[in-house]
């Protein structure tokens with residue numbers, strides 16, 4: 001371990017908070033108001049939030065908070081319910097309490113008023129449901145783990161909620177190629193555990209792993225914590241089965257690494273947030289499980305030093321580097337304050353989390369040791385700690401993964417997920433602190449520095465139009481001026497659909513609208529999402 005070669009460096013032990021990273025999936029009854037949060041725990045915040053008896057304020061209806069008009073879809077009739085019941089007997093949910101939980105997003109920032117929740121188990125059932133909805137002009141909101149951050153996974157009005165929760169079977173896993181084929185509703189953490197038992201890992205990892213579904217991950221093209229090493233789902237997803245708006249099943253479920261026959265149709269459904277079709281089955285390439293994983297948690301005196309640490313890291317750790325995340329002091333303070341997690345290094349203006357994943361314990365430790373020596377000696381890093389055993393590795397990761405959760409305890413959160421040239425990644429955070437002054441409670445910046453992805457979060461006691469108008473369109477204009485992306489990895493959903501034009505030219509937006517019309521002529525699939533409203 002690095003500690004032995006380098007006495008200045010201390011590997012410290014932290015106690016994980018009780019219940020940390022407990023796994024759960026939606027209970028079979030769906031009658032419970034205790035829903036798992038994105039981190040797979042039954043957190044008090046979520047329990048309070050979903051219990052109307054607790055007296056916590058109701059989330060304002062999306063159609064009241066935002067200027068949005070219901071499109072002329074039909075409304076669900078008794079005959080429709082009977083038709084659904086014949087397709088999925090016993091899995092048509094109309095109990096208001098159960099449906100309500102699926103009407104509200106995890107952040108408790110948007111709320112629809114759907115009256116019906118459907119829980120199919122197979123692609124054929126999804127196909128029959130969509131055929132009926134298409135004929136009847138009924139709008140449908142596909143929903144996975146409901147962990148999205150842009151309001152894409154809950155209805156805006158009374159769209160039927162089609163949950164993938166019961167589509168949770170692994171279909172096959174090939175332990176030579178590492179190709180996993182599974183249904184869309186498999187929970188990411190359960191898949192991770194499943195493939196790990198066979199010495200593989202999932203190519204993506206997210207803070208929300210305990211609740212999010214692989215189908216949701218693919219339909220939003222989720223990025224996450226392993227992107228730096230394993231790249232986008234656009235590369236690791238090998239095939240998809242998708243049900244189109246009219247109920248047709250499109251089988252592109254190949255498990256081939258190479259296939260240049262015609263247009264790559266599956267790419268249309270990756271990242272289109274359920275607006276072009278509902279993903280029902282996924283074929284995905286899993287990398288072999290690394291034999292040695294090390295995590296270093298470092299304190300840096302400034303953002304310039306974080307950047308230089310990253311450059312040094314790439315140069316010295318090269319092929320074993322698997323993650324480089326950064327956090328500012330403000331977000332770590334909130335993690336300590338709201339989650340009571342101990343920060344293992346001296347208080348610093350910035351922190352970096354570096355992960356290496358390789359095949360040789362000794363080789364990786366040696367490389368990491370020289371890197372740490374170099375960054376410490378040159379003053380790029382002022383304090384740090386290293387973990388090699390799994391429990392400590394997870395404890396360090398928790399400090400990064402649980403920032404979103406900590407922020408949600410701080411009040412209403414305005415979220416921005418931006419791609420920027422890495423050297424400008426933190427400028428907007430500094431700029432906004434001055435611009436917003438006391439209007440904001442906290443302005444924090446953290447994210448996937450290795451991918452040029454900033455998570456800019458602004459907290460306030462409550463949602464406020466005034467604060468919103470100081471933030472938008474300012475943040476988007478600023479980002480567009482740097483040729484950045486206004487949504488790096490969270491998608492556009494409902495909340496960001498109107499800003500697509502900041503990152504894509506009019507011709508591209510028009511082509512997207514034409515594709516939508518071609519695949520979903522009645523617009524029944526996840527309406528009011530992804531594409532800007534058309535007049």
Ligand SMILES: O=C(O)CC[C@@H](O)C(=O)O
Pocket residue numbers: 149207224400401403404415416417447455456457
């Ligand atoms: O809450 C956020 O802004 C980011 C969530 C997620 O993408 C993360 O990287 O932790």
Ligand SMILES: [Zn+2]
Pocket residue numbers: 223224447448455489
């Ligand atoms: Zn992220």
